Amino acid sequence: MKKILLVVAVLIFSISCKNQHSEDVAVAESLDVKMMNLEAAPVAASETSGSGGSETLIEAKIIKNANLRFETSDLNQSYAYIQKALVKYKATIQNDVTGKNNNSVYRDLTIRIPNTAFDAFINDIGKGVSHFDRKEISSEDVTEEYIDIESRINTKKTLEKRYLDLLNKATKVSEILEIEKGLATVREEIESIEGRLKYLQSRIAMSTITIDMYTQNASESGATVSYGSKMWNSFKEGFFGISTFFLDLLQVWPFILIFVLLLIYIRKRFTKKSV
Secondary structure (H helix, E strand, O other): OHHHHHHHHHHHHHHHHHHHHHHHHHHHHHHHHHHHHHHHHHHHHHHHHOOOOOOOOOOOOEEEEEEEEEEOOOHHHHHHHHHHHHHHOOOEEEEEEEEEOOOOEEEEEEEEEEHHHHHHHHHHHHHOOOOEEEEEEEEEEOHHHHHHHHHHHHHHHHHHHHHHHHHHHOOOHHHHHHHHHHHHHHHHHHHHHHHHHHHHHHHHHEEEEEEEEEEOOOHHHOOOOOHHHHHHHHHHHHHHHHHHHHHHHHHOHHHHHHHHHHHHHHHHHHHHHHO
16 A cells, blocks of 8 residues: 555656656747847838938937147237137146247147037137138948947837836846846947947037147237247257257268278378379
C-alpha cells in the first residue's frame, strides 16, 4: 500500500512540474511577443499617420552666423555704438578680447543675438563702417533634421508609454526585469535625442556674430604707446632680423664652404706664381 501511495505521489509531482514548466515557457513566449509588438507598433503608426491628412505649413529652421572685420578711427567710440545696438536688439556679448600689436590696437567681440534681429543688427553696425575688410554671412537650413528629431522623440515616447502599460500588467519578476531593461534603454535614447534637439533650438533661436575691429591710431583708442615701448619693439625687430639672417646662412652653408675653399685654392696658386 505504501509503495502504491509513493508511486502516485511521484506521478503527481512530475505532472505538476511539467505544467509549471509549460506555463513558464508560455509566459516567456508571450512576453517576447509583446516586446516585439512594442517595438514594431510605433513604426507602423508613424508610417500611416501621414496618409490621407492635410498638408501643413512647415516653418523653416535656419541657423545664421556672421563674421565682420573692419578698421575704425576710434575703438572706444565704435564699441559704444555696438553697445547701444546690443541693448536695442536684446543681444549679449559672449566673448570680448582686446589687445595690441606693433602696428594696431584691436578688439574682438563674439555676440549672441535673437535670430529675428540678426539682419537689422548687421545693418545698424554697417552704417558706422566705411569699409569691411571681411563680411561673411552664412545660413544653414536644419529644417529636415529638426523635423526628423521631433518625430523620433514622439516615436520613442509612444514606445515608453507602452512599456509602462506593460509593466503595470506584469506579475512575474522575470517579466518586470525584462520590461524595465527595455524601458531604461528607451529613456536613454530619448534623453540623447532631446539633447540634440535643445542644441538645435539654441542655435536657431540665437544667432552668432563675430566682430573684429582694429585701429592704426592707438592714442585715439585709449591705448598709449610710450617711447620706451617703441625702442623695445625696434630692438626686438632688429634681433629677429639678425636671427633670420643667420638662419638663412645655415641653409646655404655648403655653398659658402665651397666658395671659401675655392678662394683659398686660387690665392695659393697666385702666390706660387708670384714667387
